[in-house]
Amino acid sequence: MKPDSINQFKLSIIIPCYNEFDTILSLIDAVKKSPVVNKELIIVDDGSKDGTRELLDKIKDDPDLKVIFHKINQGKGAALRTGFREATGDICIVQDADLEYDPQELPIVIQPIVDGKADVVFGSRFQSGRPHRVVYFWHRVGNSVLTLMSNIFTDLNLSDMETCYKAFRREVIQGIQIQENRFGFEPEVTAKIAKMNLRIYEVGISYYGRTYNEGKKIGWKDGFRAIYCIFKYNIWA
Structure with missing residues (x-):
């Protein structure tokens, strides 16, 4: 890992958020403490109804944050679409608000981009x-x-x-028109980058998955939508 080279790049961390009252402040604190110094945090609240919006409203003037509120819940893809549009960094990364992914590992994920x-x-x-x-x-x-x-x-x-x-x-993701509003974002963006003759890497990360009782949201309907999106964006689009 090369912290000096990493911090020559500005990282835009896009945090889609929906009903994460129990985790959002801890997540923001964890992201702020991540090893990447040169970063911006873009939080998109997607119509939360559990008090998350009120928490974010109290800290929206924090100079280290850019907080955006959707009036109604539209889905993760819609929140990411908003967040990517506002990004100004050299590199953009998605960070869920549920503490399943460790912000200490952000340098590991972006290192291949930093290295060119x-x-x-x-x-x-x-x-x-x-x-x-194990879940x-x-x-x-x-x-x-x-x-x-x-x-x-x-x-x-x-x-x-x-x-x-x-x-x-950033130029890559801002050049992609994201159509999916929910979890269909994942197969959609994968299909679209595969058609762009890009250099795609994969690195290993840890994972602290949570249960449905702890707030996990993705379900079987999203799985069927993902199958539809695989066909749609690889064949029909």
Whole structure:
């Protein structure tokens, strides 16, 4: 890891947020303490109804934050679309607000871009010796099936298409028109970057997954939508 070279680049950290009252302040604190010094935090509250908006409203004047409020809930993809549009960094990365991904590992994910080797980097939960919380078997199966289907059409050899940690050179992600409003963002953006002749890397990360009782939101309907998106953006679009 090369902190000096990393901090020559400005990192835009896009944080989509919906009903994360219990984690959002801890997540913001963790991101601020991440090893990347030159960064901007863009938080997009996607119509939260559990008090998250009120928490963010109290800290929206923090000079280290850019807080944006959606009037109604539209979905993760819509929040990311807003966040990417506002980004000014050299590199953009997605950071979920639920503490499943460790901001201390941001330098690991962006290093291939910093080194000039990559245009896009996926942080794989399944390609590392780092901690990985044991949670749902069928989620892992579903993830593997979706990643395999995506790889068949994109001809990429990713191990974790559905990962949150995706980093992009800013020009790359701002040049992509994101259409999906919910979790279909993942297969959509994967299909679109696969068609752009970009240098795509994958690095291993840790994963602290949470249960539905702890606030996990993605469900089986999102899995079917992901299958539809794989066909839509690889074949029909």
